[in-house]
Amino acid sequence: MHLFRWTRGKGRGTSTATLGEPLFQWFSTLIALGVVGVLILIAIVLFFEAEASIRAFGWSFLSGTVWNPQPPLLFGAFPFVYGTLVTSALALLFGVPISLGIAIFLSELAPPWIRVPLTYVVELLAAVPSVVYGLWGIFILAPVMRTAIEPFIQGTLGFLPIFQGTPIGLDKLSAGVILAIMIIPTISSVSREAFLAVPDSQREAALSLGATRWETTRLAVLRYARAGIFGAVILGLGRAVGETMAVTMTIGNKNVISVSLFDQGQTIASWIANNFTEAETPLELSAFIELGLVLMLMSLIINIFARLMVARVLRRGEGAA
Amino acid sequence: MKLPLDRDTRRRWIDVAMGVAAFVCVVIAIIPLGSILLEASIRGLRSLSPALLTSTTGGGGIGNAIQGTLILILLSALVSLPVGILTGIYLAEFGKNRLGAAVRFFVEVMTQVPSMVVGIFVYSLVLELGLIGLGSPRLVFSTISGVLALSTIMVPFVARTSEEALRLVPIAVRESSLALGIPRYRTILRVVVPSASSALVTGGLLGIARVAGETAPLLVTAFGSNDWFRGLDQPIESLPHTIYVWATGPYVAQNQAAWGVSLVLVVMMLGLSIVSRVVIRLRSVSR
Amino acid sequence: MAIKLSVESVSAWYGEKLAIQDITMDIEDRMVTAVIGPSGCGKSTLIRCLNRMHETIPKARVEGKVLLQGEDIYAASPVSVRRRIGMVFQKANPFPTMSIYDNVAAGLRLNGVRNRDELDKAVLGSLKQAALWDEVKDSLDESGASLSGGQQQRLCIARALAVKPEVLLMDEPCSALDPIATAKIEDLIFDLKKDFTLVVVTHNMQQAARVSETTAFMYLGKLIEVNNTRELFERPREALTESYITGRFG
Numbered sequence: 019m020h021l022f023r024w025t026r027g028k029g030r031g032t033s034t035a036t037l038g039e040p041l042f043q044w045f046s047t048l049i050a051l052g053v054v055g056v057l058i059l060i061a062i063v064l065f066f067e068a069e070a071s072i073r074a075f076g077w078s079f080l081s082g083t084v085w086n087p088q089p090p091l092l093f094g095a096f097p098f099v100y101g102t103l104v105t106s107a108l109a110l111l112f113g114v115p116i117s118l119g120i121a122i123f124l125s126e127l128a129p130p131w132i133r134v135p136l137t138y139v140v141e142l143l144a145a146v147p148s149v150v151y152g153l154w155g156i157f158i159l160a161p162v163m164r165t166a167i168e169p170f171i172q173g174t175l176g177f178l179p180i181f182q183g184t185p186i187g188l189d190k191l192s193a194g195v196i197l198a199i200m201i202i203p204t205i206s207s208v209s210r211e212a213f214l215a216v217p218d219s220q221r222e223a224a225l226s227l228g229a230t231r232w233e234t235t236r237l238a239v240l241r242y243a244r245a246g247i248f249g250a251v252i253l254g255l256g257r258a259v260g261e262t263m264a265v266t267m268t269i270g271n272k273n274v275i276s277v278s279l280f281d282q283g284q285t286i287a288s289w290i291a292n293n294f295t296e297a298e299t300p301l302e303l304s305a306f307i308e309l310g311l312v313l314m315l316m317s318l319i320i321n322i323f324a325r326l327m328v329a330r331v332l333r334r335g336e337g338a339a
Numbered sequence: 340m341k342l343p344l345d346r347d348t349r350r351r352w353i354d355v356a357m358g359v360a361a362f363v364c365v366v367i368a369i370i371p372l373g374s375i376l377l378e379a380s381i382r383g384l385r386s387l388s389p390a391l392l393t394s395t396t397g398g399g400g401i402g403n404a405i406q407g408t409l410i411l412i413l414l415s416a417l418v419s420l421p422v423g424i425l426t427g428i429y430l431a432e433f434g435k436n437r438l439g440a441a442v443r444f445f446v447e448v449m450t451q452v453p454s455m456v457v458g459i460f461v462y463s464l465v466l467e468l469g470l471i472g473l474g475s476p477r478l479v480f481s482t483i484s485g486v487l488a489l490s491t492i493m494v495p496f497v498a499r500t501s502e503e504a505l506r507l508v509p510i511a512v513r514e515s516s517l518a519l520g521i522p523r524y525r526t527i528l529r530v531v532v533p534s535a536s537s538a539l540v541t542g543g544l545l546g547i548a549r550v551a552g553e554t555a556p557l558l559v560t561a562f563g564s565n566d567w568f569r570g571l572d573q574p575i576e577s578l579p580h581t582i583y584v585w586a587t588g589p590y591v592a593q594n595q596a597a598w599g600v601s602l603v604l605v606v607m608m609l610g611l612s613i614v615s616r617v618v619i620r621l622r623s624v625s626r
Numbered sequence: 627m628a629i630k631l632s633v634e635s636v637s638a639w640y641g642e643k644l645a646i647q648d649i650t651m652d653i654e655d656r657m658v659t660a661v662i663g664p665s666g667c668g669k670s671t672l673i674r675c676l677n678r679m680h681e682t683i684p685k686a687r688v689e690g691k692v693l694l695q696g697e698d699i700y701a702a703s704p705v706s707v708r709r710r711i712g713m714v715f716q717k718a719n720p721f722p723t724m725s726i727y728d729n730v731a732a733g734l735r736l737n738g739v740r741n742r743d744e745l746d747k748a749v750l751g752s753l754k755q756a757a758l759w760d761e762v763k764d765s766l767d768e769s770g771a772s773l774s775g776g777q778q779q780r781l782c783i784a785r786a787l788a789v790k791p792e793v794l795l796m797d798e799p800c801s802a803l804d805p806i807a808t809a810k811i812e813d814l815i816f817d818l819k820k821d822f823t824l825v826v827v828t829h830n831m832q833q834a835a836r837v838s839e840t841t842a843f844m845y846l847g848k849l850i851e852v853n854n855t856r857e858l859f860e861r862p863r864e865a866l867t868e869s870y871i872t873g874r875f876g
Contacts, residue, residue: 042524043433049422050429053494054445060452060460060491067463119364127358130684136365143372145608147552149579150601153586154375157594199371206368219719223782225682227733227789228709230354237732241723260453262555263579267587287455287555294459294559307459314456321451346738347706 060314068308070301079308085273087298093305095312097275101190101283102259102316105269108194108279109201109258114251116198117205124206125213126235137210144203152267155196160187160268163195168280183278186270191279193269197261201254208253208328212246213239249327256321260313262287286313376605383602386595392603396576396584397565401600406568407576408607411561412551414486419493420543426494427501427539432527434502443502449495458556461488465560475572482568482575485561489550496549500542504535537619544615548608554579578604629695630655630823631676631711631793636690638668638675640683645671646847649690653793653840658815658824660838660855662831664875668847669827670716673795676825677711678704694792709737712791716798718778720770720785726753727766729781733789748788755821756784757814776807783814793823801829812837831871835859843867 071079075093082094120140124133164187175181220238229237240247270282271292284292286309297303394400430443465484469476478484508531516526532539554577557563562574563584569575578600585597631653638646646668653659661669674680675688678699692699699707720729730749731739739745749766753759758780762773770781779799786794796815800808815837818824828834834841835855842852843864851858851867862868869875 039522039524042527046425046429047433050426050434050442050446050498053422053426053449053498054442056491056494057445057449057452059464060457063460063463063467064456066467116364116367119361120368123361123365127361139372140365140368143368145548145612146372146375147554147579147604147608149552149554149582149586150375150379150605153582153597153601154371154378156586158374158378159371199368202368217719219715219717220721222679222682222715223719223721223785224732226677226679226708226713226715227736227785228705228707229736230350230705232354232357233350233736235357237721237736241721244723256451260451260455262453262455263583267583287453290455290459291555291558294462295562307463310456310459313453317451317453317456318448322448325447347703350705350736351703 064307064311064314068304068311071304071308074301075305079305080312083275085305087302091299091301093302095286095309097273098284098286098289098309099312100275101269102285102287102313104190104279104283105193105197105265105285106255106258108191109197110251110255111198112195113198113201113205113254113258117202117250117254118209118247120202120206121209121213122235122239125210126239127231137207140206141203143199148200148261148263149267151196151200151264155192155264155268156188159196160192163187163189163192172280179277180279183276183280185280186282188268188270188282189280190269190283193265193283193285194279196264196268197258200261200264201257204257205250205254208250209243209247212243212250212328215246216242245327245330249324252320252324252327256317256324259320260287260317262291266291286310286316379598379602379605382595382598384599386599387602391596391599395566396581399596401578401581401603403564403567404576404578404581404600405603407561407564407580408551408578408604410482410568410575411485411489411557411577412547414482415489415493415550416543416547418486419490419497419546422490423494423497423546424501424539424543426498427503427505427542428527428532430498430502431505432523432531446495446498449491450499453555454492454553455555457491458488458559461491461556462559478572480560480562480574482561482571482573485557485575485577488556488560489553492553492556493546493550497542497546500545501539504538504542505531507538508535540618541615544611544618548611551608551611552579552604554583558583578607628655629653631825632691632693632696633672633676634691634693636672636675636688636692638671638680638689639687641685644847646675646844649844649849651842651849651852653823653825655823656819656821657840658819658826658838659840659842660834661825661827661842661844662829662834662870663844663850664870665829666846667844669844670797671847672844673713673797673825673827676793676795677713678707679713709733709789710791711793711795712786712789713795713797714779714782714786714799717802718775718782720773720778720781722769722771724770725767726762726770726773726781729770730784730788732785737789749784752784752788755787755818756780757810757817758784774807776803776810779803779807779811780814783811787818787822791822793825794818796824796826798827798829800833808833831859843870845870 071093075082079093079095080099081096082092083096084092084094086092124137128136164185168185168191172181172185216239220242221234224234224238265285266288269284269288271284271288272282273284290306290309294306297306391400393402395403426446430439433439434442461484462479465474465479466476468474469478512534513526513531516530517523557577557580561577563580564574564576582597582600582604585593585600629652633649633651636646636649637644649672661672663669671680676692680686680688694710721732724732727749730752731745734745734748750759753762758777761777773781800811812833815824815826826837838855840852841855841858843850843858845866851862851864858867859871862871
């Protein structure tokens with residue numbers, strides 16, 4: 019190999035060629051490994067900073083409900099974990115059906131000329147910055163929730179504990195709604211890809227039995243793509259869990275655990291956003307970072323799981339899951 | 340109204356209803372988008388003025404915010420684009436083995452790290468480095484800190500789009516170059532990368548647009564300032580941060596003005612997106 | 627002999643491209659009609675027009691009449707047409723996420739059959755009709771995709787038969803199968819024509835000669851000749867037909 023290269027010389031080119039070849043590969047490999055190194059560095063730094071808090075509180079950090087920056091210093095994450103879970107659940111509750119409806123429309127029902135522009139419009143939803151969603155949430159969504167939607171819900175379903183209390187507009191429900199809107203592009207685009215991967219022969223099988231278009235979608239497409247749909251939903255959940263600004267601006271920012279969706283709350287990300295810079299003691303700072311670590315682990319586990327599911331479906335191209 | 344009991348008719352009604360329901364879902368999703376764009380335009384235009392654009396946030400304007408965002412994204416791009424594109428090159432050209440698969444996986448994972456977590460990571464890193472003598476703890480709230488945070492977000496994103504862009508280049512292009520005796524690294528740098536250049540540029544611009552709208556990490560790194568840019572080691576204002584502060588503040592005039600800032604930000608991001616499309620158009624015309 | 631399906635001047639397009647032109651033929655009840663011809667002659671397009679599957683392709687168009695015992699299928703609802711005229715495809719397409727039982731029962735459930743006993747009876751009957759019952763009777767809960775190629779095709783036949791169609795269209799049902807599986811399905815066709823009218827598209831002339839009573843020969847979108855199978859193969863009327871069956875082209 020080397021001999022060949024030397025004798026093929028074109029003068030100056032040769033020696034740099036033999037040197038540059040592995041050099042470039044080495045260099046780019048190094049950079050790529052460096053990038054991975056940064057990820058590892060993130061984990062190391064966060065663990066290092068959170069150590070004091072982990073040592074001080076152990077597992078009760080996750081169950082503790084008090085965040086006391088004054089002595090006796092006591093920090094618990096449960097209200098924020100609760101808020102994150104509630105808002106994410108709401109986001110999925112509202113976001114998944116709508117995303118699936120969009121994916122079905124775009125892949126099965128829409129006339130060809132409208133598919134590309136509509137797909138583009140739905141993707142535009144993903145391009146709006148989180149803080150602008152928050153702005154819209156505060157001044158457009160929240161008033162509508164407070165004056166129209168939440169009283170209506172309370173009027174009809176107010177006997178349920180989750181719909182009690184005075185509607186303020188900036189509450190867990192509104193935050194859930196905004197999160198739902200923000201994860202729609204993710205869930206619908208991945209679902210659409212899963213639908214497009216369903217072979218036409220499946221649709222034809224259903225049609226030839228005398229199925230209507232919806233029945234064909236239900237029998238042949240949705241069932242076949244169900245693993246991909248599941249993966250899409252989990253990906254959406256991953257996004258919802260990590261979302262910060264829009265939630266911070268619409269959830270009301272109260273460090274309480276309450277059943278009612280009309281009450282304020284706090285998520286892990288929003289608590290960090292609001293109070294990280296006000297941390298008074300090194301232990302509190304460490305607690306905040308432990309909180310960040312919890313968030314990162316949640317998000318990582320969810321996303322890795324989702325990607326494994328989606329990759330499996332798209333690679334195999336077969337429905338049986 | 341008597342419901343048609345014929346089963347076939349009922350199935351047809353359900354079919355129609357489901358079709359309508361799917362369409363309604365699309366409409367439901369578009370409503371917030373339309374509302375945001377509408378409100379940003381109407382309320383935004385109302386609050387925009389030359390004074391707003393030229394004075395600092397200390398004086399009720401956003402001049403320093405615009406400047407801050409531009410500085411932050413430009414410096415981040417300076418760092419992230421080469422690193423991200425090189426990583427993308429590694430993944431597309433040399434990453435077909437087990438190591439490449441692992442790198443790809445970790446890069447993918449990195450794109451999912453919540454931006455708030457990236458912020459507190461950079462804060463902690465700069466703090467600790469400052470405490471042991473590299474830099475200073477004061478640098479936690481500085482332009483450099485903000486650039487580090489935005490770069491951490493941008494690099495994996497650009498790496499992924501770059502890898503995709505390079506993968507689009509047909510193998511035949513690489514093979515014909517290698518067959519001419521051109522060494523591999525030159526093939527990559529002089530043949531493959533240029534032919535993927537428009538997709539690479541698009542990926543880069545999209546990455547820039549994405550971090551231009553990031554707020555959460557800047558809350559704990561760039562922090563914010565009421566003054567013009569004072570130095571890399573000083574806190575710096577940014578458009579998303581201004582939106583956040585003005586939207587959540589108590590002054591109604593500021594609340595309204597937040598729409599104007601949003602408009603500026605959205606226009607900036609749209610501008611980047613349009614520029615990337617123009618670049619693609621120009622490149623394909625000049626071929 | 628009674629005419630089950632009457633094809634009158636049927637032409638079909640894919641967008642601007644004319645695929646079949648002015649086809650007129652009769653398909654007799656309780657007999658097997660084979661459609662043969664070289665690749666691209668339009669035989670698949672033709673039978674897909676017989677159960678309104680052709681129009682499911684974007685920009686596809688059909689003109690002409692297809693009468694099922696006198697009723698124009700293009701004036702009725704596609705759903706009801708496809709229930710009466712079933713189809714089996716070139717590559718078996720069972721629903722992989724459903725069990726064998728559920729595959730066969732799929733069409734019945736669509737039509738509102740919920741009663742478990744009724745379904746059991748129908749599934750048993752169809753699987754027996756498709757000569758698959760003995761092979762799967764102990765594994766009805768297994769996935770439809772767990773069977774061999776030939777078994778999957780018989781499963782698809784069972785699934786199509788379960789809704790009790792009057793006509794069964796088969797688009798090259800054996801082309802993806804090995805000779806043994808092919809033989810099984812040809813035997814099946816022989817049995818099925820007692821109860822159903824069958825139209826079989828095949829690129830295998832010997833198969834057409836083996837299973838059908840009537841054979842239609844198509845070339846470049848036109849119907850060249852249709853006749854009693856024996857007649858067509860022994861004394862073809864058209865020169866083109868003779869060239870094809872003697873292997874001079876195709």
